Amino acid sequence: MTNAMGFFNDIKVLPRGRYLQLVVKITLLDDAIIRSNEPEEVLTFTYKKLGTRFIIPWRKVKGKLRRMVMEKQRELNIPQDSKCYLKDNLCMKCPACLLFGGTGETSKTKSSYNLLSRVLGETFISQTEVKDISAYTANAVDEETLTTGQALMTIVKVPTETEFIGVVTLRDPTKELTAILVDNLNRLTRLGASTREWGKVKTEIIGYVLSDREMLSSYDIVQEMPADLNNIKDLQLPPVEDSFRKVADAIIKILPEGEGGQGKKKQKVTAEAEKE
Numbered sequence: 619m620t621n622a623m624g625f626f627n628d629i630k631v632l633p634r635g636r637y638l639q640l641v642v643k644i645t646l647l648d649d650a651i652i653r654s655n656e657p658e659e660v661l662t663f664t665y666k667k668l669g670t671r672f673i674i675p676w677r678k679v680k681g682k683l684r685r686m687v688m689e690k691q692r693e694l695n696i697p698q699d700s701k702c703y704l705k706d707n708l709c710m711k712c713p714a715c716l717l718f719g720g721t722g723e724t725s726k727t728k729s730s731y732n733l734l735s736r737v738l739g740e741t742f743i744s745q746t747e748v749k750d751i752s753a754y755t756a757n758a759v760d761e762e763t764l765t766t767g768q769a770l771m772t773i774v775k776v777p778t779e780t781e782f783i784g785v786v787t788l789r790d791p792t793k794e795l796t797a798i799l800v801d802n803l804n805r806l807t808r809l810g811a812s813t814r815e816w817g818k819v820k821t822e823i824i825g826y827v828l829s830d831r832e833m834l835s836s837y838d839i840v841q842e843m844p845a846d847l848n849n850i851k852d853l854q855l856p857p858v859e860d861s862f863r864k865v866a867d868a869i870i871k872i873l874p875e876g877e878g879g880q881g882k883k884k885q886k887v888t889a890e891a892e893k894e
């Protein structure tokens with residue numbers, strides 16, 4: 619899918635209608651366990667056309683990705699004067715907040731602006747149909763005492779080597795934002811909170827498309843992989859550490875003055891500006 623469209627060299631607050639879509643494959647390296655009394659990490663869903671498939675909700679992948687970006691930037695001491703923590707302590711001026719969004723009300727900065735997520739995702743769908751689903755009922759284990767009590771739970775096993783396909787979309791991409799997203803996708807080796815029970819995963823980026831619209835969907839790709847995806851290696855992305863620093867510097871320039879930024883005083887950054 620060749621396209622004359624390129625990457626942006628700067629970061630702006632308002633959307634400019636360009637979409638980098640990454641086709642991502644997540645492979646289970648262990649059996650995964652689904653427990654009905656935990657927040658589900660893998661579910662099953664029955665499609666009319668695809669039959670019954672295992673699915674991973676996007677919010678699970680997004681939550682994990684955001685945490686990893688935050689860990690990485692903490693390691694790099696970015697931003698220097700602020701610490702950013704989920705969920706009530708968002709700093710609203712770091713690469714993670716720029717990529718995954720945040721609202722002023724829930725941030726410690728009590729800022730008067732919101733950041734819309736630039737990373738858009740969708741459900742990951744297993745490449746094969748769910749055959750005989752092995753569900754059984756067991757005594758629930760108390761997480762604190764590790765003893766079994768009266769509570770029963772349903773356990774469903776997702777087999778090793780199950781492959782999930784999903785599309786992760788970056789709105790208005792720069793090379794640096796792409797480098798951060800790609801690096802953290804590649805470092806995604808576990809999903810979900812219960813890593814004791816959760817098997818490891820391997821995450822691969824199959825290819826990308828850059829367009830003025832969202833051209834790809836998981837639903838279509840599990841049926842047929844597009845033959846003309848671009849190779850992410852051809853992008854020659856900058857080193858991830860440099861990218862974090864460059865993005866962190868760029869954010870200060872677009873945030874309103876008085877909110878720790880250098881931009882216009884009390885500029886309304888999102889919702890209100892978009893109405894105009």
Ligand SMILES: [Zn+2]
Pocket residue numbers: 702708709710711712713714715
């Ligand atoms: Zn932040």
